[in-house]
Amino acid sequence: MKHSYVLTRTIALLLALVMLLSFAACGDRTPQPSDDSSSSSDVSDSSSGLPAFINPLPEVDLGAINEPELPTPDLLEKINTAYNQNNDVVGWLNIPNTTIDNEVLHTTDNDYYLRRDITKAYNWYGCYYADYECTFGDRNAMAKDTIIYGHSMDDNPEGLKFSQLKKFLDIDFAKNNPYIYLSTPEDNMAWKVFAVFYTDTNLSYINPHVKGADFLNLVNEAKERSQFNYDVDVNATDKLLTLSTCTYVYGSREDQRFVIMARLVRPGEKIEATVDVEKNPNPKAPQFK
Secondary structure (H helix, E strand, O other), rough: OOHHHHHHHHHHHHHHHHHHHHHHHHOOOOOOOOOOOOOOOOOOOOOOOOOOOOOOOOOOOOOHHHOOOOOHHHHHHHHHHHHHHOEEEEEEEOOOOOOOOEEOOOOOOOOOOEEEEEOEEEOOOEEEOOOOOOOHHHHHOOOEEEEEOOOOOOOOOOOHHHHHHHHOOHHHHHOOOOOOEEOOOOOOOOOEEEEEEEEOOOOOOOOOOOHHHHHHHHHHHHHHHHHHEEEEOOOOOOOEEEEEEEEOOOOOOEEEEEEEEEEEEEOOOOOOOOOOEEEEOOOOOOOOO
């Protein structure tokens, strides 16, 4: 009788453990539904420091899974501090030798942070924010093309926000600053710049889930339009980072953009101090309608 009780008790405990592990494995990845798709989630009072996923995670190619690299304690503290102010924070954007060193926000409304700061108060300069269709997590969960928007009030490379991206129009700066760093709480990621260009809004470069021939066509278009020819290869298995902002090179028209594109540094790829860059003698010009 005693043996039967022990056996029954053991089986019950094992079943409970299996159920607990099942909940733990699913809980962190469950998308949080929004009551109002046009509004942002509330400012967080959570101390967990881990952002909730807005969109379901994309299907992952198991043959292309790469090992995440955990952020440094200092970087993780920056992300967590920002997240505890606002749980729309999904990561941190840093570009060496610029003033761009800030949190990135993400919500279901692409215009929400256009004129709001991290506290959701009105701010003319807004925040750096990701396209609503992007997904975040470690490098395996990131969208095929992560697109981040930010303001540029003029084309002064010493200006505020994404005006600083215009520094990449200087060939010496481009050579000596090959990488952009976009990291999440789960992964510290470096992205290697391969194109810097002006475009009209007719170019379909805003597609976080671009794939196949469309992906390669986009890469080729970016390289053809780039002000410089970068010695950086891009293949179909790579993931991209796209930074998009305003420009006034072609006057006051609203259908012009300045764009920088980079690819995720591959496993085992060495981080170099510089990159070979040459001026593109004939970059493809915007095709305004």
